[in-house]
Amino acid sequence: MRPYPDGSAETVVRQDPVGVCALIAPWNFPINLVVAKLAPALMAGCTVVIKPASPTPLSIRFIADAVAAAGIPAGVVNIITGNSAVGDALVRHPGVDKVAFTGSTPVGRRIAAACGELLRPVTLELGGKSSALVLPDVDLTAMQQVLIRSCMRNTGQTCYISTRILAPAGRYDELVDMVTATIQAAPQGDPMDPDTVFGPAATRAQRDTVRAYIRSGIAEGARATTGGDVPSGFDRGYFVPPTVFADVTPGMRIAREEIFGPVLSILRYDTLDEAIGIANNTAFGLGGTVFSADADAAFDAAARMDTGSVGLGFFASNHNAPFAGRHDSGLGAEFGREGLHAYLKPQSVHRRIR
Numbered sequence: 001m002r003p004y005p006d007g008s009a010e011t012v013v014r015q016d017p018v019g020v021c022a023l024i025a026p027w028n029f030p031i032n033l034v035v036a037k038l039a040p041a042l043m044a045g046c047t048v049v050i051k052p053a054s055p056t057p058l059s060i061r062f063i064a065d066a067v068a069a070a071g072i073p074a075g076v077v078n079i080i081t082g083n084s085a086v087g088d089a090l091v092r093h094p095g096v097d098k099v100a101f102t103g104s105t106p107v108g109r110r111i112a113a114a115c116g117e118l119l120r121p122v123t124l125e126l127g128g129k130s131s132a133l134v135l136p137d138v139d140l141t142a143m144q145q146v147l148i149r150s151c152m153r154n155t156g157q158t159c160y161i162s163t164r165i166l167a168p169a170g171r172y173d174e175l176v177d178m179v180t181a182t183i184q185a186a187p188q189g190d191p192m193d194p195d196t197v198f199g200p201a202a203t204r205a206q207r208d209t210v211r212a213y214i215r216s217g218i219a220e221g222a223r224a225t226t227g228g229d230v231p232s233g234f235d236r237g238y239f240v241p242p243t244v245f246a247d248v249t250p251g252m253r254i255a256r257e258e259i260f261g262p263v264l265s266i267l268r269y270d271t272l273d274e275a276i277g278i279a280n281n282t283a284f285g286l287g288g289t290v291f292s293a294d295a296d297a298a299f300d301a302a303a304r305m306d307t308g309s310v311g312l313g314f315f316a317s318n319h320n321a322p323f324a325g326r327h328d329s330g331l332g333a334e335f336g337r338e339g340l341h342a343y344l345k346p347q348s349v350h351r352r353i354r
Contacts, residue, residue, distance in 0.1 A: 009352045015344040017045035018121065019097030022090045024111075026103040027053035027202050028157040028260075034063055036334050037100045037123075038077070044343035046098075049078045051090055053103070055203055057081040092118065098343065101125070102159075105258075105284075105328045112331065123332035123342050125159070126325055127258040128286030131279040132162035133301055135272075135292035136170060140178050142313065143291045147182050148197060150289050150315045152242065155198050156262040157206070159329075160287030160309065160317075164248075164255055165266045166275045172268050176246045179266060180225040183242045189234075198262055200237035207238035210261030214243055217254040222265070223247045250278050258284070272301065280306045285326030289315050308333075 002011045023037040030052055041048050052060045060079055067077045080086060084107075091099050091114050100123040101111050108126040115122040132151055134143070151162045167175040191199030201207035214229050227243030242262040248255050255265050269275040279288065285307040292298040295312065302310035308324040309317070317323055317335065324333035333339050 003353075008354055009350055012349045012351070014347040014349060015044075016347060018343050018345050019046060020095055021046045021048045021098045021100060021343065022093070022096045023048050023050045024087055024090070024099070024101045024103070025050070025052055027056040028154060028159075030056040030059040031062055033102045033125075034060065036102075036339075038063070040334075040340045041100075041343045042072070042076070043340060046343050047076050047078070049080060049090060049096070051080050051082070051087055054081070054083050088114070091115065096120065098122070100334075100342070108330065121342070123334065124325070124330040125323070125334060126286075126328060126330040127260075127284060128159045128161075128325070128329050129164065129256065129258050129282045129284045130160055130162040130287035130289075130307065131164045131166050131282075131305070132289045132291065133166045133275055133279055133305070134168060134171075134175060135290065135294070135297060135301065136168040137293040137297075138171070138175075138291045139293050140171075140175065144178055144182050146314045147179065148186060150311065151264055152183070152198075152262055155201065156210075156242075157202060157260050159258075160315065162287060162289045162315065163259065163264055164278075165264060166269050166278055167266055168275075169268050169270050172266075176225060176244075176266055179264065180244050180246075183244050183262075183264070184226045186242065188232075188239065188242060198242050200234075200239045201261060202238070204238050206260065207240055210240045210259055210263065213254055213257070213259045213261070213263060214240070217243075217245050217248070217252060217263075217265070220252045220254075221247065221249075222252060222254060227262070250281055256282065276301070276304045280304075283328040286329035287311075287315060289313070 021041045025034045098121045102125040105126040108124045153161050186197035188198035189196045222245040225244045225246050227241035232239035245265045248265040248267050288305050288307045288310040290298040290301045290312050298312045308326050319335045322333035322336040322338040
């Protein structure tokens with residue numbers, strides 16, 4: 001109940017399901033990123049049509065089995081597969097009331113344009129080029145323990161990871177050595193082997209894209225301290241050697257564009273203001289980390305980063321808190337109350353009380 005200012009009436013605010021939702025997921029986390037949309041949609045009372053990415057259609061069967069096991073009525077959760085033409089038809093279908101998409105920024109722009117034309121609500125979780133801001137008092141041993149999960153998770157095929165490491169000039173060489181040794185020591189190989197840290201790229205096209213970025217880094221003057229444009233050593237699979245670049249400057253392609261592969265760039269800064277400027281000098285705004293022995297200093301630095309999520313000393317999503325991209329990283333939020341509200345539409349009912 002929300003009273004009028006003069007006390008003559010009150011308003012009851014209701015929340016209705018937004019309707020039929022098109023849920024479109026990418027190939028890098030094909031189950032997790034469907035569930036992130038499916039759960040709030042069902043909680044809100046919506047029905048859904050799920051479209052997995054065309055390279056990963058079979059994983060959706062696990063969700064179909066779970067839906068059946070949970071006793072969800074037929075017709076509430078529907079699944080279609082196909083290429084981008086199928087996805088476009090789904091986005092534009094007159095029976096769809098909302099679209100939720102995770103994937104690349106170029107595809108997200110096309111979906112946003114279609115939804116704008118149709119005046120259809122849309123949630124977009126898109127690309128990223130996040131920074132790991134390392135303050136001068138960093139504990140490198142502690143940072144090393146979370147480096148791969150924060151900066152190279154899933155063989156670098158993760159939207160929010162901090163693939164740009166901003167290192168203070170006074171500790172630059174020390175940090176380059178730690179990062180290089182950590183990446184070199186992480187096993188690469190069969191993704192089904194529990195000891196493997198770095199598997200292959202998901203597709204041939206993605207492998208070729210990552211290798212092209214590595215070549216561009218070398219051509220622009222970055223120094224590969226491990227990996228680089230060398231054969232992977234594997235006769236099967238789309239493997240790319242995990243690569244660390246030092247002597248990277250902010251204008252290089254590898255420092256500006258999302259690579260989506262096992263490539264890290266280490267940039268040097270002299271002052272905190274310069275570091276914040278580098279962190280914010282990007283078209284994206286999805287994730288980020290701050291590494292410091294001083295919790296207050298890390299928190300203050302995070303508040304100056306123009307990005308949707310920041311981890312202090314690590315990075316992980318909290319399903320109770322919104323996960324939202326800024327700028328070219330998307331529109332709207334997933335997780336938390338904010339993510340649930342995206343699948344609801346309010347109705348205000350006004351009634352007199354005197």
